[in-house]
Amino acid sequence: MIPVAPPPAPDLATYLGELRAVIEAGLARACPPDAPPLIDEAVRYAVLNGGKRLRPCLTLAVADAVADAARARRVDARWRALPCACAVEMVHTYSLVHDDLPAMDNDDLRRGRATAHVVYGDGLAVLAGDGLLTEAFGVLAESPSRVVPDGVAAAGADERLRAIAVLAAAAGVVGMVGGQAIDLAAAGRVRDRIEPVPDRAALENMHARKTGALIRAAATMGAIATGADDVVIGAIDAYARELGLAFQIIDDVLDVEGSAADLGKTAGKDAASGKPTYPALFGVDVSRRLAIECVARAHAALATANLRGRLAEIATWSLARQT
Amino acid sequence: MIPVAPPPAPDLATYLGELRAVIEAGLARACPPDAPPLIDEAVRYAVLNGGKRLRPCLTLAVADAVADAARARRVDARWRALPCACAVEMVHTYSLVHDDLPAMDNDDLRRGRATAHVVYGDGLAVLAGDGLLTEAFGVLAESPSRVVPDGVAAAGADERLRAIAVLAAAAGVVGMVGGQAIDLAAAGRVRDRIEPVPDRAALENMHARKTGALIRAAATMGAIATGADDVVIGAIDAYARELGLAFQIIDDVLDVEGSAADLGKTAGKDAASGKPTYPALFGVDVSRRLAIECVARAHAALATANLRGRLAEIATWSLARQT
Numbered sequence: 001m002i003p004v005a006p007p008p009a010p011d012l013a014t015y016l017g018e019l020r021a022v023i024e025a026g027l028a029r030a031c032p033p034d035a036p037p038l039i040d041e042a043v044r045y046a047v048l049n050g051g052k053r054l055r056p057c058l059t060l061a062v063a064d065a066v067a068d069a070a071r072a073r074r075v076d077a078r079w080r081a082l083p084c085a086c087a088v089e090m091v092h093t094y095s096l097v098h099d100d101l102p103a104m105d106n107d108d109l110r111r112g113r114a115t116a117h118v119v120y121g122d123g124l125a126v127l128a129g130d131g132l133l134t135e136a137f138g139v140l141a142e143s144p145s146r147v148v149p150d151g152v153a154a155a156g157a158d159e160r161l162r163a164i165a166v167l168a169a170a171a172g173v174v175g176m177v178g179g180q181a182i183d184l185a186a187a188g189r190v191r192d193r194i195e196p197v198p199d200r201a202a203l204e205n206m207h208a209r210k211t212g213a214l215i216r217a218a219a220t221m222g223a224i225a226t227g228a229d230d231v232v233i234g235a236i237d238a239y240a241r242e243l244g245l246a247f248q249i250i251d252d253v254l255d256v257e258g259s260a261a262d263l264g265k266t267a268g269k270d271a272a273s274g275k276p277t278y279p280a281l282f283g284v285d286v287s288r289r290l291a292i293e294c295v296a297r298a299h300a301a302l303a304t305a306n307l308r309g310r311l312a313e314i315a316t317w318s319l320a321r322q323t
Numbered sequence: 324m325i326p327v328a329p330p331p332a333p334d335l336a337t338y339l340g341e342l343r344a345v346i347e348a349g350l351a352r353a354c355p356p357d358a359p360p361l362i363d364e365a366v367r368y369a370v371l372n373g374g375k376r377l378r379p380c381l382t383l384a385v386a387d388a389v390a391d392a393a394r395a396r397r398v399d400a401r402w403r404a405l406p407c408a409c410a411v412e413m414v415h416t417y418s419l420v421h422d423d424l425p426a427m428d429n430d431d432l433r434r435g436r437a438t439a440h441v442v443y444g445d446g447l448a449v450l451a452g453d454g455l456l457t458e459a460f461g462v463l464a465e466s467p468s469r470v471v472p473d474g475v476a477a478a479g480a481d482e483r484l485r486a487i488a489v490l491a492a493a494a495g496v497v498g499m500v501g502g503q504a505i506d507l508a509a510a511g512r513v514r515d516r517i518e519p520v521p522d523r524a525a526l527e528n529m530h531a532r533k534t535g536a537l538i539r540a541a542a543t544m545g546a547i548a549t550g551a552d553d554v555v556i557g558a559i560d561a562y563a564r565e566l567g568l569a570f571q572i573i574d575d576v577l578d579v580e581g582s583a584a585d586l587g588k589t590a591g592k593d594a595a596s597g598k599p600t601y602p603a604l605f606g607v608d609v610s611r612r613l614a615i616e617c618v619a620r621a622h623a624a625l626a627t628a629n630l631r632g633r634l635a636e637i638a639t640w641s642l643a644r645q646t
């Protein structure tokens with residue numbers, strides 16, 4: 001008897017599309033049903049926006065990889081990780097809503113749509129961001145979580161507490177908020193503070209906090225929620241640190257090279273605002289080479305814990321993406 | 324032998340001062356030591372401000388009452404409840420920082436000091452609020468919590484998760500953020516939305532969300548963290564609902580009657596901005612009577628769970644306070 005070959009693995013785009021469908025359904029359930037109509041509308045406008053969902057895809061892809069390594073069922077791992085995935089995307093979305101405010105980056109266009117403060121005014125945009133940040137922790141702490149169907153087994157209490165602590169540390173004053181404060185000061189937007197133009201170390205410190213910390217949290221929370229041991233969690237963290245830096249460098253490069261239509265946001269904005277970027281410090285070619293080196297280190301980190309498959313592909317894809 | 328009379332109970336002000344000392348020490352430890360200097364300074368400016376600490380005092384007073392009823396040690400109950408007390412005050416402080424922004428209430432003075440956005444600019448004030456909100460959940464989730472000394476026993480994982488869920492629900496889009504959105508729309512500050520002047524039911528709905536929900540969370544988290552059963556938690560919740568409403572009514576009355584020096588904020592601000600208030604709807608005398616009725620119901624709620632002592636005194640004091 002001739003053995004039947006397994007079906008070809010779906011390509012990465014199909015895989016990510018499958019994860020995104022799970023995430024979109026979770027996010028639609030993440031907004032509590034009994035909020036006042038106006039804030040409910042603003043929160044949904046911000047979060048149900050057809051974004052790439054990079055961070056929650058990473059959470060679920062890590063859950064898949066951990067399940068594969070443990071020969072456990074992917075579907076169970078995904079349900080356990082879904083509250084983490086939704087919470088990470090809600091935190092990411094809140095940070096964009098606040099970052100787009102006139103008091104911060106003053107951006108009118110995001111993912112090809114008017115930003116929340118343009119539609120609802122600055123005050124309600126502040127509140128919508130506050131609400132998303134708060135509900136992210138609600139989604140993780142409540143039992144059962146509103147983002148999963150009835151009867152699905154949740155992660156254990158200790159894992160959920162650890163995931164909440166990881167998210168708070170990544171998003172808080174040591175992580176994302178701290179990085180945004182450094183960025184704001186570097187752009188001369190903090191009263192009476194003149195900050196020097198950063199060098200490479202300062203730029204990497206800022207990005208490690210501003211975008212890197214949340215990407216690392218997205219990945220490690222996927223591992224924590226699915227019961228991975230500390231060796232695997234450490235490998236995932238190292239992988240995500242390099243992936244996050246590669247994403248940031250390519251983002252900066254695309255901002256120089258891209259158009260508003262491709263990016264769904266105002267192109268050339270970083271350079272125009274005098275923001276420190278990789279291309280500004282190193283030029284486009286060296287920046288791309290730095291990103292390639294990050295991806296090589298990401299692959300090496302996966303190998304240390306014998307994690308294969310989609311996570312490596314995601315890292316490679318981060319270099320080739322056009323948006 | 325003549326029995327020695329017990330020493331007189333310290334008066335309420337002394338008791339609250341004792342709780343405040345515990346809270347201030349906790350809040351000083353609540354800011355992570357490794358945040359970038361600028362955001363660290365802004366967060367500390369906002370939270371270490373010599374406020375009344377009503378909400379965290381309530382958390383610790385509930386912990387004391389639960390410990391007394393169970394004949395347990397107050398000191399253990401206070402340490403278990405302290406992360407909750409600090410988290411509630413951090414959430415309250417973040418809401419003030421954002422509420423004072425020009426895009427919201429546009430207040431320059433708070434507790435007799437310049438508001439955060441006046442000192443640091445709007446962008447960093449947004450970030451300081453975001454950081455406080457995020458770190459509040461970090462304080463609750465991390466183990467051991469940074470706000471308690473080494474070696475102190477924490478509440479169990481299930482209690483801590485429940486406390487996080489209670490805080491998120493109270494502070495989120497159904498609770499505080501939802502109430503602020505209603506308030507913002509009523510003040511005509513949301514683009515293209517004209518909301519009707521609210522009646523009593525609408526005013527109570529708005530206050531129940533905007534200020535009541537967090538006061539209820541402050542009290543119930545104190546009971547949850549100290550292992551109270553659901554009957555006691557329910558009685559505490561009913562008590563705090565009435566206490567919160569009494570506080571709100573008296574706040575509105577003091578805004579009409581007080582001076583900026585007494586209040587530490589701009590007096591007459593609510594009336595000047597056309598905000599709906601109890602005195603505006605009912606006059607000062609009827610408003611005070613409504614507050615007295617709330618306190619009577621708060622006392623009755625305590626009696627149902629046989630909780631005595633300071634909690635009843637706090638409710639009575641809420642009527643007499645001048646600031």
